[in-house]
Amino acid sequence: MQMQTPKVMWISLSLSLLFFTACADNAPAGKATRNVDPTAALTAQVQKNATAEAAAVSEGAEQQVSGGGRENPNFLNGIDDKNRGDKVGKVQFSGSIQNRTGKLYLLETEGRNVAAIDSVTLVNGKFDFGSVEVGRGFYGLGFEPTKKTGEIIMNPDEPVLKIDFQNARLISGGTDSQENQGWFAYRGAEGANKNQVRQLYKQGKGQEEETKRKVKLKEDELAQTQHKFIRDYPGTYLAKFLTWKQPRFIGDKGTFLSDLDVSDNSLIRSMALPDRIQSMMRTFSGGKDSGFLSCIDLVKASCEENPIVLEFVLYNMLDGFYNTGKETICQYILDNYIFDEDCGANLSDVIRQRAQGIINLRVGNTPPSFRISDVNGKTVDLSEEVAKNKYTLVMFWASWCHKCEQEIPNLVPMYNDLNPKGFGVIGISVDQQKAAWTKAIADNQIPWSNVSQLKGWDAPITDDYKITQTPTYFLLDNQGKIVLKPERWFEIQRYLQSRL
Structure with missing residues (x-):
């Protein structure tokens, strides 16, 4: 399967590492700003002593604790x-981006999920969002309302934030913000x-054992790097975020989340909690459904005092298990924690609406309908197409997907044989370049309708159908209901x- 590179989408707990390997292919006013080079910061401040410190940690004894x-x-x-x-307050945010024009969006983040909260037009490369009310945490910047290009820290403790980005990648720049000096370098x-x-x-x-030993040393080096930034930037959100990166207690799932203050809403404005839960699943589940369910129960119990954080982690886990094909685990979360009359009583309608997207x-069930233009500019309406056929296959694919190249030669003769009997196909490409898309259609002599929004993994249709890999199939009946979600053409x- 062709896997999606990390995309900006609703918070998806990346549990794929547990299940399969796919085929290939982030200040006071009036002060002058100064450039921060993250590579130089690493070389000068961290790398020279991280290895020695990591080795000392590896040799040190671990203290047993209760539980x-x-x-x-x-x-x-x-x-x-x-x-x-958490702390909510106003931040005056401005800056510049060299050689860039057009719109710039400020995005609120919840894990991987982003939503535009403001936008400005760049004038001579400069931008000014004015005074923005924010809570402590990571915020995205991008040139589209749903796509994060770079990531910054906003904290009302720094009521004036000015960043002069080096380029449109938005990964570093000149700033007096302690939060962002540290973040760019880290x-x-x-x-x-x-x-x-x-x-x-x-x-x-x-050389698995030797590789494992070397990787552990690198992990310990990264921990020492985190320690240096915690010491160099005390009292910042960055220091808190880096603290969350490492559990205080290891070796027991019951205490693995115990150092986290779940009453702190700024937890959800970073990937720290999703990453911690992913590590918990990987370490303690044993890759078995019973192990996952046990971890899910512990996560829920750990977070239930704060409904905001609870909703965050429940959808995290639901989304992650769905994206890795563990639909029975999804059903457990839905039945026991989201739609249960007791456990779900304090949850908002928002999480139920998001969960409904997975249920559909x-x-x-009936997936979202769509109206998307084909290669000739003609609008293809899913509801109209399914009504014409007894069965309609919705196939997500891409011109660069090697697995698709293997599937299509088998699908073409099957389509030619079964189309007169009531079988239709709609191909939905996750390509970005029209030329590559149309060439692949011609080269593969694909006879069925093909549509694309030409936005790659950021296409709205990929969010609607939660597409994270190609090919992905949905077989629908003539009422538009899903009757099969196969992985291969022969299914x-x-x-x-x-x-038929």
Whole structure:
């Protein structure tokens, strides 16, 4: 399967690491600003001593604590009276982006989910959002209302924020903001560390134990990097966020989330909590449904005192399990925690509406309809198409998807054979370039209707259908209900043989 690279979408708990490997292919007014180079910050401040510190940590003993957990030697508490809890207030936000025109959007984040809260027009590369009311946390910046290009920290403790971005990638720039000086530098350090880990895995095939040892050292190095930034930027949201990166207690799922203050709403304006839950699932579930259910119950119990955080984690888990094909686990969350009359009593209608979006994509239900232009500019209406056929296959694909290249040669003759009997197909491309899309249609001699919004993974239709990989199939009956969600073409053929 062709997997989507990380996209801006509703908070998706990336549990895919647990299940399968797919085929390939983030200040006071009046002061002058100064440039911050994250690579230089890493080299000068962190990398020279991180390895030695990490080795010392690895050799140190872990202290046993009550409940079966152990003190994590990589944990450092950077939460104090200054940054504890959430804080809502006004921030005057302005800056510049070299060689850029058009609209700039400020996006509120909840994990991976983003929503535009304001927009301005860049004038000679400068922008000014004026005074914006925000809570502590990460906010996105982008050139489209639903797409995050860069990420910044906004904190009412810094009521004036000015950033002069180096370029339209929005990953670094000149600023007097302590929060963002630290964030730009840390992000560079973390990126370098993760690249090194990827290289270790790539080069370590057949040497699993040695690779595991080296990766652990890199993980410990990253923890020491986090410690340095916690010490260098005390009292900031960044210090708190980096504290959340490491659990205080390890080795026992009952205490794995115990260091998190779930009354702090700023938890949801970062990926720290979703990442912690993902780590919990990976460490303690054993990859079994019973293990996942046990972890889910603990997460719910840990977060239920704050309905805002509870909704955040419930949908996180629901979305993540759906995206990895664990629909029975999704049903458990829906039945026991979202739509249950007792457990779901304090939840808002918003999470139920979001959950309904997943329910609609299950077999027996009706997925979202759509009207999208085909290669010739003609509008294709799903509801009209399904009414014409006994069965209609909705196929998400892409010109660059190698798995699609293997499936299409089998689907074409099947379509030609079964189309006269009432079988239709609508291809939905997640391409961005029309030329590549139309060439793939011609090269593969695809006879069925093909539509695309030409926005890649950011296309609204991919959000509606929660598409994270290609190909993805939905087989609909003539009432528009899903009757099959196959993974391969021959499953479709087998289903239709006895029905057409």
